[in-house]
Amino acid sequence: MRRHAFISSILAILAIGCGDTPPEGVGGDAAVVLDAAPAPDAAPEPVIDPLRHRDDLPATERVLVVIDGQERVVSRDAAKAAGYTEVDFSRGWTPRIFREAKGEDGAVMVNRYRRIFLGLANDETDGDGLPLRNDDEKNFLEVFGIPPSMGIIRDRFVTDAEKACLKEIDYALIGRMEGLTYRNDRKTRKHRRKIKSLKKKLAAAMKTANAADYGALRAAQPDLEDDIAYVDRDTLQLRVLTEIEKRLDCDGHNHKRYRHKAGRLDHGLRLAVRRFQRKNKIYEHTNLRKKTMKLMAQPPVQTNYLTFVRVLQERVFAATGILEDGSTAIRGKAPTYEGADGKTYVVRNLMDEFTEAATRQLGLDTAEKTLAFFQRRSVEDMEWLRLGVKFPSKPEYYSDNMELKLVVDRGDVWYEIPYKENGKKLRQPRRKMPKASLYLTYRDQKIRLVRWPTTIGGWRTEQASNGYVYLRYKGSDIGNRVIRKVIAGPTWVAPESTPLKSLAKRRYVNGKKQGIVNYAEMGPGYLSAYGLVAGYFVIPGRKGRPDHDRGIRAHGSSDYMSIMSSQRFSHGCHRLMNHHAVRMYGFLLDHRPHTISGDQTMRHKRQFLYDGEVFEVRIPSRGFQYTLDPPLPVTVLKGDIKGDLKKPLEGYVKIPGESYPGDLPEVGRKKKKKKKEPADGEAPK
Secondary structure, three states, X not given: OHHHHHHHHHHHHHOOOOOOOOOOOOOOOOOOOOOOOXXXXXXXXXXXXXXXXXXXXXXXXXEEEEEOOEEEEEEHHHHHHOOOEEEEOOOOOOOHHHOOEEOOOOOEEOOHHHHHHHHHHOOOEOOOXXXXXXXXXXXXXXXXOOOOOHHHHHHHHHHHHOOOHHHHOOHHHHOOOOOOOOOOHHHHHHHHHHHHHHHHHHHHHHHHHXXXXXXXXXXXXXXXXXXXXXXXXXXXXXXXXXXXXXXXXXXXXXXXXXXXXXXXXXXXXXXXXXXXXXXXXXXXXXXXXXXXXXXXXXXXXXXXXXXXXXXHHHHHHHHHOOOOOOOOOEOOEOOEEEOOOOOEEEOOOHHHHHHHHHHHXXXXXXXXXXXXXXXXXXXXXXXXXXXXXXXXXXXXXXXXXXXXXXXXXXXXXXXXXXXXXXXXXXXXXXXXXXXXXXEEEEOOEEEEEEEEEOOOEEEEEEEOOOOOEEEEEEOOOOEEEEEEEEEEOOXXXXXXXXXXXXXXXXXEEOOEEEEEEOHHHHOOOOOOOOOOEEEEEEEOOOOOOOOEOOOOEEEEEOOHHHHHOOOOOEOOOEEEEHHHHXXXXXXXXXXXXXXXXXXXXXXXXXXXXXXXXXEEXXXXXXXXXXXXXXXXXXXXXXXXXXXXOOOOOOOEEOOOOOOOOOOOOOOOOOOOOOOOOOOOOOOOO
16 A cells, blocks of 8 residues: 555656646645655563662562572562562561551550560560660560560671670580589589599599509509599589680670679579570570580570571561461371362471571571671661561461361379378379360361460469468369450459469669569569460350350460479469460461450559558559450360379368468358459469
8 A cells, every 4th residue: 555655646746747736745845745654663661670679669668589599679569469478577576466456447456565575575675664774684585485576686696796705615615515513502512522532532543553644544443434434524514614604704694793603503603594595595494404505505606596597487477377386296297187189188397398488588598698698787677677488388278267276185184182291292293294286177177286285273372361371273174165355465363362472572673672563473474474465265155144254264474394394283274385375376366257356454453461561453454355256166175184083172271381270261251342353263373
């Protein structure tokens, strides 16, 4: 068509004579107007990579991803669209149960404990929300369920890398011993006398045998092997202790402020070791034993990395809504389930899988790489830092509404009084310890997701109406219950039967020691009787009646040794490690329908007289409540009853060796005051 139009134009021009008017569209002096040649194709618009590095983003819109080994700050929306999940590294991170929530009107529902949690995690405030006394003070609270913020982790890495004293420690020497022997003052003096005597004896033997050292003496006189080994161990222990003292001092656990005397395993050293254990989340008695020594023998860059991985795990749990941590495996064998395709699958350890995916993708799979990562981050970066990770797929049984159930196996149970007639403690061994398991019902199968240690009730002290303290069996209810209420940052209302000495403590206020109410036990707080979060066991009311609450809870606890010990018990509640309780209830909120009830205001007041002083208790709130709808089913199993007594004794029992007036008082005879906030069943540790 273009060719025909061109020829027609030429013919029209040739047909025009002088003076003739050119046809419309053809000018006499003007250039001939022809059909325009086709324009070349326009250059394609450059494709903009949505995951390109951007310096123009505000802090609230940034997320850091690693692509082909290169760090990029990209848009949060672009990262989400590309399949990345955000893992919060900022100073404002809290677990699921302490996140800010909004009511139906869009207003923020204040969680009273959130501010305190953040202050503790960032080493800014103490458990009362007050500023720390000095810059050197640190909150080592990971054992209690409050991991340090990533900003604190960054500070540890960067600061330790600059400390020359940490490079002067012989970590290999510390690693030569699995533990150091503690002795009281009397045994220490006896031990020193023995060492002095043995050294004198061995020196004489070396002179007689013409031996240059203990090695030669061993060969010459094998019968002295035990004496030489005893002296050698003491010498090695003193050398190791010197390195440990250097490590503690340089690492900020200044043993000198605890009045420790160099070369001695005294109480001052134990206090410094306790800080080290809390910093490194070591669940062990305050001794230099196997777990503690193992970490003492590692340079801080390694122990800091172990802490980083643990802190990362909690953020991965919160970001992804997973729970499985490998705790269901028994003797190395994990449980299985049948999938929708008819195949058999193992219950995976999602904690390890997802954490490994995060460290690998982010290039944080070694201590050295993680140190370099934090050295590239400024203090200001830690205010906003979020990292994008592509996690593995979750198991097919995951959904927004999972059919879950909590089962508590009480393990071995003793009902006999734990004392002999002469007042000596009676040993009641428990091989099978109580466990709390969260089960999922999927395709008519019961799949155990986690299996954690817990506690049951036992013989405890209780103050009777006559003011004297007796023994009473505080059992854990057996049978079916439900959890309807979950309280974050819960408070504990002490029953009238609680010994008063646990409700008061002495503390320095304005430089003067005085008695104060022991709110650490009542909460909210990581040290409180209910820990960081609690679920209330109730018997559902029938035909419109209210639930029946017998005061039993499944809650967090700072008394982790009571959870691990075969000789410790609760007052009937089921204690969990604080971090386990935080994970479990966060998981329930992610995968069960619920409503946010918010702060539960109350006006509990109580006065009591103790040790000549009057104390007044004021508790303004029960905590921040979530209501599960439908509630979570709970079953407490009977367990294996040991001994001859098959049912617990009712009422009070006199403590052997104590003096009491008259007959035993009856339980519950003391009248309760009207309009008083009901007390809870669990008493302090």
